[in-house]
Amino acid sequence: MPDFDTLFREFGNTLAAAGRTERTIENYVYALRGFGRFLQPRTITDAVSDDIVAYQRHLGGRDLSDSAVRVATYALRFFYREVLEHRDWNYARVPPPRRPQRLPEVLDAAEVEAILAAAPNLKYRVAFMTVYGSGLRTDEFLHLQPPQIDAARNVIRVSMGKGRKDRLVTLSPVLLEALRACWRTYHPERYLFEGRIPGQPLSATAVQRAFRSACLKAGVTKHATPRTLRHSFATHLVEAGHEPPVRADPARPPQPGHHRHLHPPGPQLVAGREEPPRQPEHAQGLTRAARRGTLHRGRHPARPRGRAPPW
Numbered sequence: 001m002p003d004f005d006t007l008f009r010e011f012g013n014t015l016a017a018a019g020r021t022e023r024t025i026e027n028y029v030y031a032l033r034g035f036g037r038f039l040q041p042r043t044i045t046d047a048v049s050d051d052i053v054a055y056q057r058h059l060g061g062r063d064l065s066d067s068a069v070r071v072a073t074y075a076l077r078f079f080y081r082e083v084l085e086h087r088d089w090n091y092a093r094v095p096p097p098r099r100p101q102r103l104p105e106v107l108d109a110a111e112v113e114a115i116l117a118a119a120p121n122l123k124y125r126v127a128f129m130t131v132y133g134s135g136l137r138t139d140e141f142l143h144l145q146p147p148q149i150d151a152a153r154n155v156i157r158v159s160m161g162k163g164r165k166d167r168l169v170t171l172s173p174v175l176l177e178a179l180r181a182c183w184r185t186y187h188p189e190r191y192l193f194e195g196r197i198p199g200q201p202l203s204a205t206a207v208q209r210a211f212r213s214a215c216l217k218a219g220v221t222k223h224a225t226p227r228t229l230r231h232s233f234a235t236h237l238v239e240a241g242h243e244p245p246v247r248a249d250p251a252r253p254p255q256p257g258h259h260r261h262l263h264p265p266g267p268q269l270v271a272g273r274e275e276p277p278r279q280p281e282h283a284q285g286l287t288r289a290a291r292r293g294t295l296h297r298g299r300h301p302a303r304p305r306g307r308a309p310p311w
Helices: 004-017 022-039 049-061 066-083 109-117 122-134 138-142 173-186 204-218 226-239 287-291
Strands: 155-158 167-170 268-270 273-275
Touching: 004 022, 004 066, 022 049, 022 066, 049 066, 109 122, 109 204, 109 226, 122 138, 122 167, 122 173, 122 204, 122 226, 138 204, 204 226
Parallel strands: none
Antiparallel strands: 155 167, 268 273
């Protein structure tokens, strides 16, 4: 009888050695445990490739997202090929589901303002401002640390973002002041946005819950998530007349529908130095809600105290 706890640890260690992020490792191990429950009374070491296909159909029948099915597929293919070394399997029979081509939801400037004003407290308000004002992914802003803030150049350096790539994103003066106010109020030990445990970042679940609450309070009926702020940032850049920030391969010619998905651009080389893209006017001010002084509303009013922020 194999030691499954040892197998799960070996799976995690192999993923780490392959350069997968901590979040990916957690998701893959979770998917493997789910597959194990699906196989009962058999075990994961007894599975064959047809079992993975059956599991794909099982997940699809549960109305899970396409992303969840893809993650499970990639996790199982990696486990059986790299950990159990079933290299003789025909993995072409276990294809990942096709990614649907959907237009992302976009908030207008008034909706962004309303959500910021309705945030539960200062920490979440500044977190939402950071996602929108700099176009960060959720995992990127949750793991922001003080050395990544460059106040002199008005940029944030994103370390080990998607694809394990570094990049620069813009930092407006209003967002910089908001980050300073948040620092003075909460005294984080390591990350700019920490949860109940000092030195540990806010959880993505807590951020999503706070964002849903703010949307309800603001009367925003669109199906929006924190990621929607990022899409809105990119769309507002284009609407302000900036170059479309489209993820593209410069070696390939444009394809029909190429501008369907917009993404915040990475750094640009200007006069021999990296520079982030300029923000649209309302992103530079981070909406009228912040300028009207609503930044500090909530259960935790910001007031200077204790040590000053390092920027």
